[in-house]
Structures are given as C-alpha cells and as structure tokens.
Amino acid sequence: MSITIYDVAREANVSMATVSRVVNGNPNVKPTTRKKVLDTIERLGYRPNAVARGLASKKTTTVGAIIPDISSSFFSELARGIEDIASMYKYNIILSSSDQNQDKEVHLINTMLEKQVDGIVFMGGQITDEHIQQFNSAHVPVVLAATKDDTKHIPSVNIDYEKAAYEATTDLIERTKEQPALITGGKHVQANGYKYQGYVRALEKAGIELDESYIFENETTYNGGIDAAGEMLEKGKRPKAVFVTTDEMAVGVIHGLQDANIQVPEDVEVFGFNNTRVALMVRPTLTTIVQPMYDIGAVAMRLLTKYMNKEEVEENTVILPHRMIERDSTK
Amino acid sequence: MSITIYDVAREANVSMATVSRVVNGNPNVKPTTRKKVLDTIERLGYRPNAVARGLASKKTTTVGAIIPDISSSFFSELARGIEDIASMYKYNIILSSSDQNQDKEVHLINTMLEKQVDGIVFMGGQITDEHIQQFNSAHVPVVLAATKDDTKHIPSVNIDYEKAAYEATTDLIERTKEQPALITGGKHVQANGYKYQGYVRALEKAGIELDESYIFENETTYNGGIDAAGEMLEKGKRPKAVFVTTDEMAVGVIHGLQDANIQVPEDVEVFGFNNTRVALMVRPTLTTIVQPMYDIGAVAMRLLTKYMNKEEVEENTVILPHRMIERDSTK
DNA sequence: ATGAAAGCGCTAACAA
DNA sequence: TTGTTAGCGCTTTCAT
Numbered sequence: 001m002s003i004t005i006y007d008v009a010r011e012a013n014v015s016m017a018t019v020s021r022v023v024n025g026n027p028n029v030k031p032t033t034r035k036k037v038l039d040t041i042e043r044l045g046y047r048p049n050a051v052a053r054g055l056a057s058k059k060t061t062t063v064g065a066i067i068p069d070i071s072s073s074f075f076s077e078l079a080r081g082i083e084d085i086a087s088m089y090k091y092n093i094i095l096s097s098s099d100q101n102q103d104k105e106v107h108l109i110n111t112m113l114e115k116q117v118d119g120i121v122f123m124g125g126q127i128t129d130e131h132i133q134q135f136n137s138a139h140v141p142v143v144l145a146a147t148k149d150d151t152k153h154i155p156s157v158n159i160d161y162e163k164a165a166y167e168a169t170t171d172l173i174e175r176t177k178e179q180p181a182l183i184t185g186g187k188h189v190q191a192n193g194y195k196y197q198g199y200v201r202a203l204e205k206a207g208i209e210l211d212e213s214y215i216f217e218n219e220t221t222y223n224g225g226i227d228a229a230g231e232m233l234e235k236g237k238r239p240k241a242v243f244v245t246t247d248e249m250a251v252g253v254i255h256g257l258q259d260a261n262i263q264v265p266e267d268v269e270v271f272g273f274n275n276t277r278v279a280l281m282v283r284p285t286l287t288t289i290v291q292p293m294y295d296i297g298a299v300a301m302r303l304l305t306k307y308m309n310k311e312e313v314e315e316n317t318v319i320l321p322h323r324m325i326e327r328d329s330t331k
Numbered sequence: 332m333s334i335t336i337y338d339v340a341r342e343a344n345v346s347m348a349t350v351s352r353v354v355n356g357n358p359n360v361k362p363t364t365r366k367k368v369l370d371t372i373e374r375l376g377y378r379p380n381a382v383a384r385g386l387a388s389k390k391t392t393t394v395g396a397i398i399p400d401i402s403s404s405f406f407s408e409l410a411r412g413i414e415d416i417a418s419m420y421k422y423n424i425i426l427s428s429s430d431q432n433q434d435k436e437v438h439l440i441n442t443m444l445e446k447q448v449d450g451i452v453f454m455g456g457q458i459t460d461e462h463i464q465q466f467n468s469a470h471v472p473v474v475l476a477a478t479k480d481d482t483k484h485i486p487s488v489n490i491d492y493e494k495a496a497y498e499a500t501t502d503l504i505e506r507t508k509e510q511p512a513l514i515t516g517g518k519h520v521q522a523n524g525y526k527y528q529g530y531v532r533a534l535e536k537a538g539i540e541l542d543e544s545y546i547f548e549n550e551t552t553y554n555g556g557i558d559a560a561g562e563m564l565e566k567g568k569r570p571k572a573v574f575v576t577t578d579e580m581a582v583g584v585i586h587g588l589q590d591a592n593i594q595v596p597e598d599v600e601v602f603g604f605n606n607t608r609v610a611l612m613v614r615p616t617l618t619t620i621v622q623p624m625y626d627i628g629a630v631a632m633r634l635l636t637k638y639m640n641k642e643e644v645e646e647n648t649v650i651l652p653h654r655m656i657e658r659d660s661t662k
Numbered sequence: 663a664t665g666a667a668a669g670c671g672c673t674a675a676c677a678a
Numbered sequence: 679t680t681g682t683t684a685g686c687g688c689t690t691t692c693a694t
Contacts, residue, residue: 002470004687015665020689030663045468050445051391052687054382055670062425062446071411071625073404073608080402083428092442094393095401095426097414111423114381115393137376139333222612251612258614277404278612281553281582283589294402335671346681351673361679383671386686 064112081297141307145300165198180241185220225252284328395443412628472638476631496529511572516551556583615659
C-alpha cells in the first residue's frame, strides 16, 4: 500500500534504523549513506507516518486547544496567537469549541488526552474543581489563556481585569463626576467578576455610593448591547457614561443609543473592553481597554512549549500589560 | 506508566480482544463480561490510546482543515461550521492558517498527511496544479470550501460568486443608471475573478460601457477599504454607487466616504459581500450578499464524511444558494 | 557508523 | 462468545 521506512531501507540497502536516523536528522550517519537514503526517499516518495512515530516515541507534536467559540473575533485572535507560536515550534493544533459548556469541555479534554496531545491550551469561562482534577490527572502540561484559575494551581496567561476595569471606570468618573452605568455579561464568567470588582473599587475610591440599578447584564454580543442599552433607557436611566465589558457589546450599546437619538459621546460616553477589530469599525470609534489577545495566545503557547520541554519556568501565572486607548466615544 | 488495554484484560480476567470489543461497542460480548470489563476500566481509570488505535486501524478520526486566517471573521465562521459537523461525526480537527501562502499550504497538507488525517477540508485563494497533484497523491479525500477549482477535479462547496456579483451590480445600476465603482481584493484570489466577471456582465447587460478607471484594487481589510475610498476620491471619481467585494472592506469604504463628508447612501450607495457580523455593526447598516459561511463549512465537512465513509456522492461540486439583503447603505 | 530486535498499545483476522 | 496472534510503522536500546 503505502511506502514505509522498511521499503526505503530495503531499496537503499541499509537498515530501518539508519533510515530513521536520517529522517530524524541524527548526525551519526555517514554523509554518503545519508545522501543515498535521502535519494531513495525522494525516489519512492516516502512520507513518514507520524502516528507510528507517535506510538513509538510517545510524542505527537500536537497540542490541544479548547476555546469557547472559534467564530468569535475575540477568541479567534487568541487562537491565531497560539497557532503562530505552535507552528514556530513545529506543533500542530487540535482546535475545538466548547461554547463554555462544562460537559463539552470535560469531554474535549478527554478526547484530546486520548489522542495523546503533548499539551493543552485551555480557554473557558470558569475553572471548577472538576477541571483542576482532570488537568492534574492528565499527564501533560496545561496552560490557561485569558482564563483565570483563582487557586493558581494551573499556569495561566491573563491581563489584570480588575485593574483594567478600575482604570476605565475611574477615567469615566473623572470627567462625569458620577457613577457610570455598567453593562456586562454574566457573572458566571470569571473575568466579568473581576471587572465588576474593579468597577466597584473605582466608585469607592471616588467616594460614590454604588447604585446597583445602573448595572445591566446581558449577552456579550452586539445584540446584547443593543438590548442592554434599550433596557437602560426604558428604565429611565440616563447616565453620562457607560462602561461596557466587551467591544462588540459596546458597539451595540452605541447603536442602541444612537437609534434613540442620543449622541455619543456628547450625551453619553461609552467605554469598551478588548480592542477587537470592531472598535475601529464604529463611528464614533470606540475608547477601550487593549487586551492583547494575540499576545495572550502566543505567550500561553510559548509557556506550554517550556513545560513540554521540561524547561524551568520562573513564574507560572503571567499577567500581561494592558492599556487604554482613548478614541472618539469618550470626551 | 499508563494503564493499557493489557492491564485491563489482566485485571478483568479476559483477553485484550474482549476489552477492545467492549471499548469499541462491539455487540458480541456477553452482558456480564461487558459489565465486568467496564467496571475494571472505571476502577483503573483506563483511557484508550488513540494513537495506537490509529496505527492498528489506519483511521485517526481526525481531519485537517487549512484556512487562510483563522482570525478573520469570515473564515472563523466557516471553521465553526466545519467543526460542528466534524464533532457531530466524532472527528477532531487539526486547524492551521496558511495566510494563502502557497508554500505554507503545501507544507501544511504534507504535515497533515503525515499525521494520517482521514480527510482534509481546504480553503485558499487559488488552486494550482501543484495543489491538485498533491491532493491526488494524498490517499484521503479532500473537499474545498469557499474555494474554487476551475477544473472541477476536486469536490468543493461554494456559492455562485459570478451570479451574486452580477445581481449586486445590477441592483445598483437599476437605481443609479450608471457604472458603479468596483472595490475589490487582488485578482489572484479566484473568487475576486468571478466577482469581477459578474460585475462586467451586469454592465454589459445594462448596455453600459466598462470604464476600468472605476475599478480599485486594495487589501480586503477595513483599512484597505478606507484607502480604496480615499484613492477613488483623490482621483476625482464620484460614482453614485460602489460595489465592494467584502463587508469588512465595505465598512472601510463607508467610513472613508463619511470621513470626507460624503453621505451614504444619499450621495453614494455601498454594497458589500458576505454578510459577516460587521455588516450589522455599521451605520448605515450594510446592504450585502449573504454568503452562508457557516453552511459552506458544514456542508463541506458533511461531504467529506461521505467520502471518508466511501458513500456514493451524487454531485461533487455543490453550489449553495446566496441571497441579497437590502439594508440602509443602499437606497 | 550501522544493524538487529524488542517494543509502543491497539485492531482484526482467525480459531476455538 | 471469547482468546490467540500477527501485525500497524516507527523509535530506541544494545550490539557490533
């Protein structure tokens, strides 16, 4: 059927071991033999079988990546970061979307372990004890990307969400001298919890008493933003500013306001989060927090390669810097 | 080290074959033995090694997906379609971005074949003879998604780009009675070629002589759109309408025009292509052609499963329907 | 520098 | 219904 290492060995009058050596770049091969082998590989069109190699060597050079939704621009940029570094280190990626569904997550991790991935990059909303247990029972390293593990047992790469939210809220308060509304996704997503905390801390710091009726929860989508803005207006809330925990949602908020003839930023300032591509694709352009998604993915993958190579790692919880970009949706 | 099928067999007092049978759901196992085996699997925490299985069975239940750029929303939706169907059929996906670079593409295909994927879904700009040769020498089926093979040798799933572009252009002409500008990506991408043809055919049909100076080529990105709009205005071209071959670029065109104080659609109508999420995230909302990306991915993957199961396939070149959505960027 | 041979963990005849 | 056994294609000691 297919050409095997054995065929090459026979044709080249050497042993399988020698063929294996030249295929794997082992230097202990006489140049002339190497050439001979290389020639017959070429001639026969031999293609090494990575599955057999994986079985024999116990390394597959593939890593698993679990992501909430590959079609979300936020996560797909992260995925690209992972991928670029992975391919730099000659790894392939088995990519799966989990929709943040814990059963799916558990199942995916299991499948990937069955496939003998050399490591896993995990992105999700919430890390539970079950996750931690599964990660520990896996005999391969796991790194969390843009996903917090409060216990710090699992290596992870993030930005400081609390601080970023604090800064955004403070920025808004400095100009408006009042509580900005908060439009956010569900609290079950850990990052939202941190953002909420930062928001609250900013109010405290400014000596403003928290009014919970200025907090709106909705889906973290464009339509969720529109709906949240609608709900806010319906309830008669007219804050001078809104802090929205994702850009896509923030764009929805902007349009929801504009559709009600409210000017951004003149009447209401809007502050986003993540600096996804849409932040620039809206008028007024969106002031937001830059969460370097690509970098998070890249750094997480780089970290994973270190674990896979059993290199020493100084710090297993990395916090990447974020920054604020002031655009036209705030004054 | 790890628990193997052999350990389970020993502990359960059966043969490896029996364990293999229960793991694979083979019905030829007495219920009591099945239970006994299942219990000891549970007790030992046995996890089947898919690599060994793949070597023995010559099936890996993983397929390769080659995509130009996973961080583009266009392709990431496609990827999601592929993924959903793949997981429905218990396949995993090795996903890699090629940046439409032919060397990378060739290399990726090769790596995936080494990894013994059971099939490949390929997305790219241009199918060359080298691709076709490589696909033919692969011993696994390949399906193209949103990618044309003019020779029709390789199965593919697409929409009719030429017709869609014809319809969009005609729609514009009906209102403006003149040649709309065409803002497009590079001609080396086959789909752009088809769109160009549709554009030209619409002009012919309307009896309008083609003026090439109304055609602008740029990167198919938001900024590419802004730049193309700028170039158009700079050259003193003031068409009543513009047909743009991707939405993201079209949003750039809209903003480029608006930034020059040109009203959309009052002064210039803008027509996009693809109906990606951004089409709704711009004001005015974008009139566009709905290319069902998710469906293309899903259908392509479904088609691939048929080939992998050696099922009969009636038609290997499938054209999915598209449609036009009129929104506010046109009159 | 090269070869022989024993696995890696599993599936799939074939036998019983 | 169950067990035996021969691979799958490669890596990796251990010799030579």
